[in-house]
Amino acid sequence: MSTVQQRKTVLIVDDTPDNITLLAGLLKDQYNxxxxxxxxxxxxxxxxxxxxxxxLDIMMPGMDGYETCRRLKADPASSGIPVIFLTAKSQPEDEAKGRSVGAVEFLRKPVSPPVLFGYVAANLR
Structure with missing residues (x-):
């Protein structure tokens, strides 16, 4: 099996291109x-x-991150995929709501790269 096939795949969901570029750039050396x-x-x-x-970003036009997570967790095919919310929201109730819909972690933007790497690695084990 090649290294590329063994690499885990991380889906970045954000409506802001700069955030996607930043996150993809941080993760590209270790993950697809x-x-x-x-x-x-x-x-x-x-x-x-x-x-x-x-x-997963929370604040997006159309379907927000909470609803996206709810739908992922409701589908047996995707219910086991860990979801980490990345958001500018900082209120305790925002985090509580995120966890209630199935998120495993809640990171605030701007995200610290070492914290991001730690959370991603821990949830892919």
Whole structure:
């Protein structure tokens, strides 16, 4: 098996291109990355390809991150994929809501690269 096949795939879901560029750049040396700019696109990618972990923005037009996570967790095919919320939201109730819909972690933007790497690695074990 080649190294590329052994690499885990992280789906980055964010409606801000700069955030996607930053996250994909941080993760590209250790992981395969896929990107989606909306919750609906994220659901399509997860339904059609292998994804091992999802980094999910909360505030997006259309379907927000909470609803995207709810739908992922409601589908047996994707319910086991760890979801880490990345958000500018900082209130305790935002984190509580994120965990209630199935997120395993809640990271605030701007994200610290060492913290991001730690959370991603821990949830892919």
């Amino acid at each position: 990355t896929k990107v989606a700019t909306s919750g609906a696109t994220a659901l399509q990618i997860v339904a059609s390809s292998q994804v091992d972990l999802i980094l």
